[in-house]
Amino acid sequence: MSAATTELSPVAETPSGPAELPRDDALELKRLLVPDARVATIGAGCIGLEVAAAAAAKGRDVTVLEFQDRVMSRVTSEPVSRFFEQLHEQNGVRFVFGAAVTAVEGTDRAERIVTADGAVYPVDVVLAGIGVVPNQELAETAGLECQDGILVDGDGKTSDPHIYAAGDATRFTSNIDGASQRLECIQNAMAQAGRVAADKFSVVYVRDGRLAAVDTVAGLTDFRPAKKLIAQRARIDPFLAADSGTPLTDAVFAAS
Structure with missing residues (x-):
């Protein structure tokens, strides 16, 4: 069972379905990046930036729409954000910060993105990289405490002392600022798995x-x-x- 499912904005829909490509369909994305394709990514996280960079390298027109005021704001500092922002801009990527997407519209495919301020962005390809929803149904069925993620302590122990969890679906307290958080990255998943493992x-x-x-x-x-x-x-x-x-x-x- 996967740890998390790609999160969709409840208002960002195309006429035929969600405003994103299936997560296992990178080949389909490659097929869609035809010459003159106008590409937009919703979200300036790692996935959004990676797709934007790849599309720009192929000479496509690329726009990144980000609700926050900088790229990768959840995972890095402002100087690092600005470095990657400038690097992408130098390679032809265009950023729009403070962009709250309200709809992805079109007849048979995505044709335009509309934001809360009334701006309209013509597009041919849209990829939404706006986070994930934790798959916590099994944990809930087992009676474990969940709150937008399976609640675990620093050792990966859940509310049942005999059950441990690790990865994107877990929520834990940061030992830096005490904030409750989910951290969606492979490094965190590996570190949690290392702590959970009884025999090392x-x-x-x-x-x-x-x-x-x-x-x-x-x-x-x-x-x-x-x-x-x-x-x-x-x-x-x-x-x-x-x-x-x-x-x-x-x-x-x-x-x-």
């Missing part, structure tokens, strides 16, 4: 004093640096590497 260990292989390979079971803290250390043919202390309490990076003598 790594098997380190050393050949001629150098790190040769690493097998991990939920050992993300070893897996990430291991790839770099193996490529560097790092010399490693096998006794420190065998200590489960010692990070793999601390067992390295030198890389050569």
